[in-house]
Amino acid sequence: EAGVAQSPRYKIIEKRQSVAFWCNPISGHATLYWYQQILGQGPKLLIQFQNNGVVDDSQLPKDRFSAERLKGVDSTLKIQPAKLEDSAVYLCASTGASDEQFFGPGTRLTVL
Amino acid sequence: GENVEQHPSTLSVQEGDSAVIKCTYSDSASNYFPWYKQELGKRPQLIIDIRSNVGEKKDQRIAVTLNKTAKHFSLHITETQPEDSAVYFCAASKNNYQLIWGAGTKLIIKP
Numbered sequence: 121e122a123g124v125a126q127s128p129r130y131k132i133i134e135k136r137q138s139v140a141f142w143c144n145p146i147s148g149h150a151t152l153y154w155y156q157q158i159l160g161q162g163p164k165l166l167i168q169f170q171n172n173g174v175v176d177d178s179q180l181p182k183d184r185f186s187a188e189r190l191k192g193v194d195s196t197l198k199i200q201p202a203k204l205e206d207s208a209v210y211l212c213a214s215t216g217a218s219d220e221q222f223f224g225p226g227t228r229l230t231v232l
Numbered sequence: 233g234e235n236v237e238q239h240p241s242t243l244s245v246q247e248g249d250s251a252v253i254k255c256t257y258s259d260s261a262s263n264y265f266p267w268y269k270q271e272l273g274k275r276p277q278l279i280i281d282i283r284s285n286v287g288e289k290k291d292q293r294i295a296v297t298l299n300k301t302a303k304h305f306s307l308h309i310t311e312t313q314p315e316d317s318a319v320y321f322c323a324a325s326k327n328n329y330q331l332i333w334g335a336g337t338k339l340i341i342k343p
Contacts, residue, residue, distance in 0.1 A: 161336070221276075
């Protein structure tokens, strides 16, 4: 089966600019996660979707980050405006019937 | 909320020796404990997981043990090989809700 797809793979922007990331989960996976992984740290959950509904967004900085999964399939994560501390790898993951989370390749964001 | 602590942050072992990584969790209701391996520049991948109704699980050279009373679980890798070099993350969740991750252990296999 095809894995989790993410784009772009790399993005460089200046602070205060906007950026959007896209994720397409494994077909049939109802649960989708967005994580932020800062270099040298473990992944930090930003938001969890179950189909098109939000299950948990308690760690999402809502003043600048937003995410949607309108049709319960693919999802976008947006940052507006970006700050230097947003430099990280943004990982998307999905789960199906089992608890295993399958990760995409990630988007490496550099904010200058 | 749940908190997961992982030790050590770096572990260096001789090729062929065993490696043990330990994690503790705070929420006694947590019932799912996966371990992920992340090679440099790559995505995390599940290597083994355990549920709270099981005390130990093995898969070839990898094993995980769970002590619910003490609220800690450990990853054991035997006969380590160069390809085992990576960062290993433990995590904990209850009912597949909000997986909480440890800070990671960088495992170095010395030739």
